[in-house]
Amino acid sequence: MSPWPTYPALQWLAVVEHELLLFAAIWFALFAIDEMAVDLAWLRLRLTGKLRTPRLSHPCNAELNGLAVVLVPAWLESRVIGPMVRHTLQSWPQRNFRLYVGCYRNDLATISVLVALAPDPRLRVIIHDRDGPTTKADCLNRIYRAICEDERRSAQRVRALILHDAEDMVHPAALTLMDRALDQADFVQLPVRPEPQRASPWIAGHYCDEFAEAHARDMVVRHHIGAALPSAGAGCAFSRRAIDRILIARSSTEPFAAECLTEDYECGLLVHQTGGRSAFLRVRDSSGALVATREFFPADLVASVRQKTRWVHGIAFQGWDRLGWKCAPGDIWMRLRDRRGPLVALVLAAAYLLIMLWPVVVLAKAAGLAVPVDDGPLLSGLLAFNLASLIWRLMMRALFTGREYGPAEAVRAVFRFPVGNIIAVLAARRAITAYVRVLAGGVLRWEHTVHHVHVSQAAKLDADPQQRPLPVAA
Structure with missing residues (x-):
């Protein structure tokens, strides 16, 4: 006899949905605890007055020391x-x-x-x-x-x-x-400050949210705990x-x-x-x-996914291979955060799959074609915790974006959150494929991001759209 129970197809779908939900809930809770630890470190620095941002009282263009x-x-x-x-x-x-x-x-x-x-x-x-x-x-x-x-x-x-x-x-x-x-x-x-682009409030805009938080919170915390600081390349x-x-x-x-x-x-x-x-x-x-x-x-989805593919491949996979884990506890924590991109993408993919399965399972239960699977106290508690942590995370994201870009962008940051998640999933999939290809003896490919307009040109181009250059192939 088969060791597996015999369920109708829709009942199997209900079981799969329950297991995916448990898997995603556990990992989302772990990610949330990690983010909250950084939040608490940042808030402690803020409350103790160690995060005062100096302000220059006069132009700073003195001659250099070398x-x-x-x-x-x-x-x-x-x-x-x-x-x-x-x-x-x-x-x-x-x-x-x-x-x-x-x-x-x-x-x-x-x-x-x-x-x-x-x-x-x-x-x-x-x-x-x-x-x-x-x-x-x-x-x-x-x-x-x-x-x-x-x-x-x-x-x-x-x-x-x-x-x-x-x-x-x-x-x-x-x-x-x-x-x-x-x-x-x-x-x-x-800090690196992505500039908002009116033609791309969602794709280009999500960089504003991510960098505002990373360079006002994450890098500040890394600096104060004495962990290694990654270079942004600019x-x-x-x-x-x-x-x-x-x-x-x-x-x-x-x-x-x-x-x-x-x-x-x-x-x-x-x-x-x-x-x-x-x-x-x-x-x-x-x-x-x-x-x-x-x-x-x-400013477009394809270019953003290609750029983030390079980041995930280089930081998560090559970083693991080339730099390893021999470092202090604070550095191990930060390297775990840096390299968790593929795992986060996997959990996000499971969550979006759940969104697609949920209405089918609900209809099957309502029609009596599937029996509800008991969530149990563990899953119920995880779901409540994850909901609260998501609200907290969105508030923090809006806070950092609003401080740098104003209240309108703070509101958009909340709705841009899923945009960043989708790009992360697509980029992680491409990065895994590229990494496996290299392991199999393939050639490492550099995917360059083509730039069309410099920030200093933006005001002139907004005033005279006829001068805006046409896109070129990457």
Whole structure:
């Protein structure tokens, strides 16, 4: 005889729904406890006065304590690299500053834009001797080799290496603030501020919610508990001594791992792992605006899923393989949070499957075609706890979004919550597929995000929509 009970199909569906509900409820409760632990740590810091955000009383553009170089990798960035370079050179007038832009020999459009820029002795354009696209890390390594060559020629050693992307808009005070912070730290990260896009309030808007919470809560808590800080790849500065230690740890002449999809995240953790000190710098200028790197994030579903696929693959899978778990308890906690993306996506997928099964099971029970499965006190308690924690989570998300973007965006943040979940599920599925393909001997693929408009152009384009560029294929 079969060990399995014999149920009608609809009764089996009711049993499956119950088991999925229990599975999702347990994991959602664990995730909620984790998030609440971070919330409590943040609230404790807030109530004890340790989270006061300094405000600059005057412009902060003093000369630097040493030579600072900004590394900007660029592949198919002809639409944004010109405004980015012009704005950066204008915002940072310091003489002891150099802007290195790395592009590829087969990207003539980007090269043409850079050649047409007004000459500035602080700008260096580096042409990669390989066809693009390679990985971002590979392009950064080419820029780094050029920096080392310039150091040998000038006999002047670089003090700070700063990472930025071609779509970034820097804050005028950021360079001096990072330079001063490197007096006590080896790695400094400024907040990243995604800019709202009227044409994409849901897809682009969900980045506003996630970064507002991550860079006002998560990174602040990591900083105060002494855990390693990941680099966002934009608005972050490494001291030269930190880079030298990373080179030794890698037994390499190149600081960035060309085979890594999230080389910036990895380098941030390596600073701490090699004995350096990291700092998250949250400051507001005299007008109250956050000193942050501003940029437009993907505005359509396909581009957003591709970008987050790269993040999940690099942080969750490659991070596990490359960095492991040999670290302090606080770091283990934070690495668990960083790498839980695929598991969260699995639980979310189960939850959305439940949403589809629920009306079928309800109708089957109402028609007498299925017998209700008893929830029991454990499941009932978990459901009540998860409902309360969801309300709390939405309130916190709205709080952080509202502080940075205003009350209208705070309300939208509540309704954008499922949008982020759906993108996370789709990205995790693609990341798992890509990771398995690499394990089977496949080639690691870099999926580049094409940018169409720089933040500094936004006001002009809003005033004259005829000047808005047409989309190009990624």
